Structures are given as C-alpha cells and as structure tokens.
Amino acid sequence: MKKIITKDYATMSELAAAIVLEKMMLPKRVNLSLTAGNTPVGMYEILIDKLQKMDFDRSTVHYYNFDEIPLVGERYGVTMSALNTAFYDQVHIDHGNLHELTAENNQAYDQKILQDGGLDLVVMGVGSDGHFCANMPGYTSFDRETFAVSFEKGDGLYTAITHLTDKEPASPYVTFGPRTILASKQLLVFANGKSKAEIMKKVLEGPITEEVPASILRTHPNITFILDEEAAALLEN
Template sequence: MKLLVTENYETLSQLTADIILMKWAENRRVNLALTAGSSPKRAYEILSTRLKTVAFDQSLAHFYNFDEITLKDQDYGLTMQALHEELHQPLGIKEENIDVLDAENYQTFDRKIAEDGGLDLVLMGIGSDGHFCGNMPEFTSFDYGVYRVPIEPEDALYKLIDESSPHTPGKEMVTFGPQTVLAAKELVLIANGEKKAAIIKQALEGPITEDIPASVLRLHPNLTVILDKAAASQLA
C-alpha cells in the first residue's frame, strides 16, 4: 500500500486528477470505475480543465459505475445521475464510452469487465462505517463479485435516499463486490476531512474484517491511499 498524505484537499484533488490523467495518457483503451460524491468533485473539475488544454483521445477511456441504487420512474439510478452531472457531462464523455451497471445486467457484469480487458483503475471513497462502493458492513462478504441487495422501505439506506433525493428509491442496489474490485489493476482510495479520520485508522491499521469492508483493500498489490492531513490525523 502506498500512503500519500497531502497538506489539504486541493493538493489531494490535484494528485487524484494526475493519476486519472496518467491512465488516460497510456494511448490505449483504459477502463475506469470512478466514484461520485463530494470527495472527488474538485479532482473532476481539475480534470475537465486539463482535458481542454491537453490533447487526449477521449474515445480510449471507458467508464463503469461501480454501484447503482434504482429509483422509481427514472431512466438512471442514483449513482449514474450523479456521475452524469459530476463527471461524464463536464468531461464530454460520449454515451458509447459509458458502460452502465444496473439491476438488469449485474449477473453478467463481471464477465463483461473481463471481456473488456479488466478494470485499469478503480477510484473510491470510504464511508464513515467503512463501506466502499456499495459494500456495507451489514451484508457484504469478501467472497462476492458483482451482487444485488434488495432495499425495503424500512431499511436505513432507503430512508437516507428518500430524505436526500427528490426521487423515490427503487427496490434494489447493485454493486461491485470485493472480488470485482480486487481484480482491478490499480486501486485508489481517497478521503478528506477530520470526520473520516477514525474510520481511516480502522481501515488501514485495524484487522482486515468484513465489519470494516474497506480494510480488505489492503490486500491489493497496487493500492494508493490519498488523504489530507485531517483525514490522516489519527494514523500512527
């Protein structure tokens, strides 16, 4: 594991953008699974600016959403809506370069990834409970590939989506499981802010356990963890 501790969120974002650009610059097809959310937001802004000034063949980059939560009466789920807004549209990614994981194709998605040449890079955040992608402590197994989790109205995840989204949650979540993520060629985990310090310490320095799903990422031979000083503040 390579651990990079940056002075601040801006530097973290610069490094994250650099890693994505280095993959893009290899002048071959690259398969990328990049997270949505607040942590990578600035990195994607930097990436968008750089792509306007540097000549990259955008057709070589293919994008995979690593999880999805269905929404009622919507063409796309929660993750794809966020990725379109935060990543695909600002970077000008064409529809044919976006490979969508959803509740209809999740059972064959591991095979599709393999047929496409495997994932070159997975960029993830970490939840305050230690989850990565959609791998929550209460139901994940380190043995899982891509899998489905039903969502019921009484579930905490349903209530969270219902409260934070203008759309009604659907019936399921699908996600890359630990085995799918660990099969990628390179993993990058990013976290910023003091609120992530406690879970970062558990994930990076505690036991590897399904109770802290992100701890399994330490088994990958090419894992880079990028933190700002606040997120790294509890590390030994």
C-alpha cells in the first residue's frame, strides 16, 4: 500500500486524474471502474478538460459501474445517472464501452468481468461509516463478490437510500463485493476534508474488520491512497 498526502483537494484531484489518464493512454484494452459522488468532482473536471485536448483511440477504454440503486420508473439508476452527468455524457463515451451493473445482470457480473479481462483500475471514495461501493457496515462479508441487497418501503435501508436521492428507489440495489474489488489489478482510494479524518484513521491504522469495510482494502498488493491534509490529519504513521 502507498499513502500520498496532498496539500489540498486540487492536488488530490490532479493526482487521481493522472492515474486514470495513464490507464487511458496504454496501448491495450483497459477496464475502469470509477466512482460517482462528491470526492471525484475535481478529478472529472480535469479529465474532461484533458480529453477535449487529446485525439486518440478511445475504443479500448471500458467503464464498469461498481454499484447501482435502480429508480422506480427511470431508465437509469442513481449511479449511472450521476456518472452520465459528471463524466460519461461530457466526454461522449460510446455506449458499447459503458457496462452498467443492474438488478438483472449482477449475478453473472463477476464472470463477465473475468471474461472481459478483469478490472485494471477501480477509483473509489470511502464513506464516513467506512463503506466502499455499497459494502456497508453490518451488510459486509469480505468473501462477497457482486451481490444484490433487497429492501422494502419503510425499512431502514429504504430510509437510508432515500436520503441519497429525491426519487423512489427500486429494490434490490446491487454492488461489487469486497472480492470483486480486490480482484482488480490496481486500486485508488481518495478522500478529502475534515469529515473523513476519523474514518481514514480507522481504515488505514485500525484493525481489519468487516465493521470498517474499507479496512480490507489495504491488504491489496497494488493500492494507493491519496488524502488531502485534512483527511490525513489524524494519522499517526
């Protein structure tokens, strides 16, 4: 594991973008799994800017969404909608290169990734509760590959999910499990801001336990953590 501490969010975003751009420039098929959310906003701005100034064969860059909450009556779920807006639509990615994860295909998804050559890079944030993708404390088993979690209107998960969106979620949600992520050739985790300081201390320096799902990530042979100074403020080593 490698730990990079940056002066600020801008540097964190530039370094994350560098890792993604390096993959895009390789003379081979690359399978990327990129996160939605607030952390990557700066990274996507840089990627969009750079991609507008580069002419190259993009047909070999493929995108695999790592989780999804379907929405009642909508074509795209929460993750796909967010990624379309933040990145995919902005840079006009061919639909054949976008690989949605859905309630229908999730059981065969690890086998699909395997046949497609495996993931080359996953870029992830960590939730303030220690979740990565949708591996939440209390719902995480390190042994899981891609899986679906059912919920019902009114139960705790339903309530938690509706906090993320003003639209109505459709059960089940789906996510890569820990083993799907750990099977990737390279992992990048980034975090910024004071609100992530406590959880990043647990993730990087606490026990490896399913109660802090992202703690398992530091066992991966090729993982880089990029934290701004605020998110790294509580680290001891």
